[in-house]
Amino acid sequence: AQKITQTQPGMFVQEKEAVTLDCTYDTSDQSYGLFWYKQPSSGEMIFLIYQGSYDEQNATEGRYSLNFQKARKSANLVISASQLGDSAMYFCAMREHNNAGNMLTFGGGTRLMVKP
Amino acid sequence: DSGVTQTPKHLITATGQRVTLRCSPRSGDLSVYWYQQSLDQGLQFLIQYYNGEERAKGNILERFSAQQFPDLHSELNLSSLELGDSALYFCASSVGGGTGNTIYFGEGSWLTVV
Numbered sequence: 001a002q003k004i005t006q007t008q009p010g011m012f013v014q015e016k017e018a019v020t021l022d023c024t025y026d027t028s029d030q031s032y033g034l035f036w037y038k039q040p041s042s043g044e045m046i047f048l049i050y051q052g053s054y055d056e057q058n059a060t061e062g063r064y065s066l067n068f069q070k071a072r073k074s075a076n077l078v079i080s081a082s083q084l085g086d087s088a089m090y091f092c093a094m095r096e097h098n099n100a101g102n103m104l105t106f107g108g109g110t111r112l113m114v115k116p
Numbered sequence: 117d118s119g120v121t122q123t124p125k126h127l128i129t130a131t132g133q134r135v136t137l138r139c140s141p142r143s144g145d146l147s148v149y150w151y152q153q154s155l156d157q158g159l160q161f162l163i164q165y166y167n168g169e170e171r172a173k174g175n176i177l178e179r180f181s182a183q184q185f186p187d188l189h190s191e192l193n194l195s196s197l198e199l200g201d202s203a204l205y206f207c208a209s210s211v212g213g214g215t216g217n218t219i220y221f222g223e224g225s226w227l228t229v230v
């Protein structure tokens with residue numbers, strides 16, 4: 001089974017509007033971390049936001065917030081007041097506590113396109 | 117700037133050749149990860165090192181090898197290259213192995229095999 005699922009391959013949003021990018025995950029661990037990364041067309045992978053499995057409050061970083069619903073195993077990224085520079089691929093990733101290592105497992109990504 | 121440095125940024129080489137990708141982690145980070153991103157496979161974890169020792173292996177081919185040196189920089193060696201090895205190779209680093217430690221990525225090395 002897929003550990004991280006991003007069901008929206010591509011999305012459009014009007015500039016200045018908010019947008020939600022979906023992410024669901026699958027784990028049997030109690031301790032895990034959820035991350036969102038942005039990859040612009042230039043290729044670099046930019047860290048956006050982190051949510052720990054034990055965090056009671058949703059994480060926020062500037063215009064980014066993470067809508068964490070633990071029972072549903074979802075960790076959606078909300079971008080408020082979209083800007084043209086937000087056009088990029090967005091990846092949801094999970095880091096589990098694992099004796100073999102603590103690597104990130106990524107979803108397939110969502111391509112966000114912001115319309116002027 | 118994430119603080120993770122990768123060289124070279126772009127590399128074009130022929131099939132059958134060998135290349136070495138280099139990575140300097142963020143200052144203070146002990147864990148180094150290598151990822152491969154290709155159009156058909158997405159982002160695949162290759163291998164992780166922690167303070168010089170191999171910690172975890174992912175989908176890394178036998179033709180590929182890596183190591184982390186005492187100064188914590190890491191190298192990924194790709195040999196007997198095939199067309200399908202063309203991809204963006206990322207190095208990433210984190211302070212340690214905790215689930216809350218953010219993993220920061222370098223800008224990647226674009227490898228084209230012709």
